[in-house]
Every structure is written in structure tokens, then in C-alpha cells.
Amino acid sequence: MKLKLATYALAATALLSATGASFAQAxxxxxxxxxxxxxxxxxxxxPWANGKQDYLKMINARDGGVNGVKLSFEECxxxxxxxxxxxxxxxxKGKGATLFDPQATGITFALTDKAPADKVPLLxxxxxxxxxxxxxxxxxxxxxxxxxWTAADILIQHxxxxxxxxxxxKGKKIALVYHDSPFGKEPIPLLDERQQMxxxxxxxxxxxxxxxxxxxxxxxxxxxxxxxxxxxxxGVMNSTALKEAQATGYPREKMYxxxxxxxxxxxxxxxxxxxxxxxxxxxxxxxxxxxIQDILKHVHAKGQGTGPKDEVGSVLYxxxxxxxxxxxxxxxxxxxxxxxxxxxxxEQVRWGLENxxxxxxxxxxxxxxxxxxxxxxxxxxxxxxxxxxxxxxDGAKWGFSSDWYQADEQILxxxxxxxxxxxxxxxKLTRRSPADCQx
Numbered sequence: 001m002k003l004k005l006a007t008y009a010l011a012a013t014a015l016l017s018a019t020g021a022s023f024a025q026a027x028x029x030x031x032x033x034x035x036x037x038x039x040x041x042x043x044x045x046x047p048w049a050n051g052k053q054d055y056l057k058m059i060n061a062r063d064g065g066v067n068g069v070k071l072s073f074e075e076c077x078x079x080x081x082x083x084x085x086x087x088x089x090x091x092x093k094g095k096g097a098t099l100f101d102p103q104a105t106g107i108t109f110a111l112t113d114k115a116p117a118d119k120v121p122l123l124x125x126x127x128x129x130x131x132x133x134x135x136x137x138x139x140x141x142x143x144x145x146x147x148x149w150t151a152a153d154i155l156i157q158h159x160x161x162x163x164x165x166x167x168x169x170k171g172k173k174i175a176l177v178y179h180d181s182p183f184g185k186e187p188i189p190l191l192d193e194r195q196q197m198x199x200x201x202x203x204x205x206x207x208x209x210x211x212x213x214x215x216x217x218x219x220x221x222x223x224x225x226x227x228x229x230x231x232x233x234x235g236v237m238n239s240t241a242l243k244e245a246q247a248t249g250y251p252r253e254k255m256y257x258x259x260x261x262x263x264x265x266x267x268x269x270x271x272x273x274x275x276x277x278x279x280x281x282x283x284x285x286x287x288x289x290x291x292i293q294d295i296l297k298h299v300h301a302k303g304q305g306t307g308p309k310d311e312v313g314s315v316l317y318x319x320x321x322x323x324x325x326x327x328x329x330x331x332x333x334x335x336x337x338x339x340x341x342x343x344x345x346x347e348q349v350r351w352g353l354e355n356x357x358x359x360x361x362x363x364x365x366x367x368x369x370x371x372x373x374x375x376x377x378x379x380x381x382x383x384x385x386x387x388x389x390x391x392x393x394d395g396a397k398w399g400f401s402s403d404w405y406q407a408d409e410q411i412l413x414x415x416x417x418x419x420x421x422x423x424x425x426x427x428k429l430t431r432r433s434p435a436d437c438q439x
Contacts, residue, residue: 051320211237290367379437
């Protein structure tokens with residue numbers, strides 16, 4: 001797909017460099033959209049980006065914006081590269097940015113030090129820095145709905161259930177085939193912790209990005225003969241891993257991917273060769289949800305869809321919709337405190353993200369019933385939910401193969417606090433005071 005730079009509504013702030021002046025004169029809520037529609041990660045990054053953009057279009061078309069405030073956006077191509085992501089951030093932040101969804105863990109790491117000074121929140125749904133769930137230290141980071149630590153914890157819980165209990169994991173061999181990047185390395189501390197608790201053997205097998213060459217990795221899998229393989233991949237790495245597993249003869253039913261390795265682009269080219277492969281799921285897919293129906297009606301039916309109609313409702317498209325919906329609801333929540341019908345600053349939107357309260361009734365109003373679980377954030381909890389399910393590919397489609405799991409907070413909370421405190425010490429930060437939580 002060709003690189004697309006789109007602005008849906010006229011931006012009164014486009015030529016202003018001072019953030020304060022931008023918000024003072026803005027008539028629209030501006031969402032900068034970091035995307036990667038080019039390069040080896042484009043097949044996965046594109047539907048994600050299209051879902052975000054279509055949701056903004058739908059809110060404008062159906063609702064006239066948020067309490068009368070129109071939503072505008074501009075895309076910037078990162079190619080999944082950290083340096084380009086930082087360049088996009090620097091170029092777009094001065095236009096009155098509402099929030100940033102970096103769309104990459106590496107970019108998130110680079111922006112985490114910049115966001116506090118610029119007073120713009122980072123929404124990293126299901127990715128990013130796991131320790132940033134601690135809002136006491138990471139005031140501007142929001143890893144909503146889960147992190148790589150929650151993902152790894154849930155996968156170990158699922159394997160324990162399959163084996164008949166955590167005690168049955170002792171002596172088992174679990175291989176982590178991971179993208180050799182901040183993204184792929186992020187689950188390792190949690191897996192190390194679980195390994196010490198349950199006595200399984202953890203084999204770590206890195207794959208050089210982007211992951212088109214995995215012969216040596218799967219040679220190690222064949223030599224190690226693990227009981228299970230955890231796949232921490234993204235983009236072309238996932239389909240390549242499944243093809244290598246097939247060639248090696250490793251059972252796909254013993255493979256479990258993170259939720260970024262459980263979408264249509266990961267398996268469609270492998271087809272029946274991926275049958276039995278499992279992956280975590282943060283959200284449902286399909287065109288049944290009301291929010292998807294509204295996008296089809298108000299956007300695609302009018303010929304204004306960002307991408308092809310047949311991708312609407314796919315796993316990553318839907319995740320893009322969810323991310324943008326949570327961002328818009330943060331604006332709506334902020335308006336309740338700072339003024340309905342007004343453009344919210346990044347700092348005000350940060351407060352909105354920190355005070356989300358999306359119960360079943362609210363999710364129904366948003367058309368998200370059944371798509372995600374309720375989510376509620378606070379000053380100290382910037383994650384809001386730690387639930388996921390396992391889905392399995394049957395050769396033609398994904399289907400849920402487990403009930404919901406919740407990550408074990410007795411394990412996660414101490415790890416998160418310890419990592420956040422360590423980060424605060426390195427950066428010479430102090431924890432937020434109760435007064436700051438009220439501001």
C-alpha cells in the first residue's frame with residue numbers, strides 16, 4: 001500500500017509552533033498518527049493504522065466529533081524504525097498533539113523520556129514498557145489492557161492448565177523464539193521469574209529483525225526439542241516461523257504466540273500449514289460488533305474507508321479501532337472535568353486516560369460489547385485491565401480456545417514496582433504525591 005499522508009479535517013493549529021498557543025486557537029482535537037505502511041512490517045501495521053483512522057472518521061461523521069469538537073489527524077510514516085519514529089514525534093507534537101500511539105516498543109522507549117517534558121501522553125495498548133503500568137513513576141505512559149509481562153504470565157498459566165497444574169511444569173522445556181529487539185526481550189523478566197517458581201527450563205532463541213531468516217533458530221528448536229514454543233514475533237517473522245516449524249516438523253499445536261503474533265497476516269499465507277497454532281487475543285474480530293457496523297455505515301458505505309472493506313473487522317484493524325476509541329474516550333472524559341466542547345491539551349487528556357471508567361454499560365454505548373473487557377484506570381494503575389484469551393487457527397479462521405485469563409497480580413505488582421523504582425532511581429525521579437494524583 002502506498003504511503004498515505006492524510007488530514008481529515010482542517011487544522012487551525014498547523015503552522016503554530018508553541019503548544020500553548022496551538023490549543024488556545026485550535027478548533028479541532030488533533031491526533032498524530034505514527035504508522036508503518038512500508039517495509040517488512042507493513043502487512044501488520046497497515047490494518048492497525050486503517051482501523052485508527054476509520055474510527056476517527058466515524059466519530060466525525062456519526063457524532064460530529066466529541067461534544068461538537070471535530071477530530072483531525074495526520075499520519076507520519078516510521079517504517080517501524082525508532083529514529084524515524086522520533087522524527088515523526090518531533091514534527092507532529094507542536095501541532096497540539098492529543099496523544100501518541102507510537103506503534104512500536106522501540107519508539108516507545110525512545111519517547112518515554114520526552115513525553116514528560118512535552119506533556120503529551122503515550123498510549124501503548126498491549127505493548128511498550130511493562131513497568132510503565134506504574135503510574136506513580138510513569139505519569140505519561142499508558143500500557144492499556146496489558147503488557148508483555150501480563151501476556152507472558154497468561155501463557156504460562158495456560159500451559160500449566162494444559163499440563164494439569166503448575167507443579168507439572170517442573171522439568172518441562174519451554175523455548176522463547178523472540179524478535180531480537182526491545183519488543184522481543186520485554187517478556188524475559190517475567191518468564192525468568194516463572195521459571196524460578198515452577199522449575200521449567202527456559203530456552204531463549206533470538207531472531208534477528210525483521211525475521212525473514214530463521215533457519216538457525218529452528219535448528220535450535222529441533223535440537224532442543226522443547227515441550228512448547230512461545231513465539232514473540234511481529235510482521236513477517238510470524239509467518240516465517242510457522243513455515244519453518246512446518247518444515248522442521250515442530251507441532252503447531254505446541255506453539256503459542258503473543259497477541260501481536262495472532263492476526264490474519266500471520267497465518268493466511270501458511271493456511272492449513274498453521275493449523276493448530278495458538279496465540280493470545282486481546283480482542284475479538286469480525287464485523288458483528290456495533291462499532292464495526294457503524295464504521296461500515298458511516299465511513300465505508302460513503303466511499304471514505306482508509307483501506308479495503310474486506311479488512312474491516314480483522315484482528316489488527318479492530319485493535320486499531322479499540323486504541324483510537326480509548327483515546328477518544330480519554331478526550332471525552334477530560335472534557336467532563338475541563339470543559340465540554342473544548343479542545344483538550346495533552347495534559348488534560350493524560351488526566352482523562354488516568355480516569356477511564358468503561359464498564360459494560362459504557363462499552364455497550366461505544367459499540368464495544370464483547371470486543372474488549374471493561375477497563376478502569378487510576379493514578380497508580382495505568383494499565384486498567386490484565387485479561388486475555390487464547391485463540392487457535394483452524395486452517396481458515398481464528399477461534400477462541402480458552403476462557404479469559406487474568407495475569408497474576410501477586411507476581412506482577414512487585415515486579416512492576418521494583419522495575420519502576422529502579423527506573424526512577426536511574427532517571428532521578430520522585431514518585432508522584434497524593435496531591436499530584438488529584439491534579
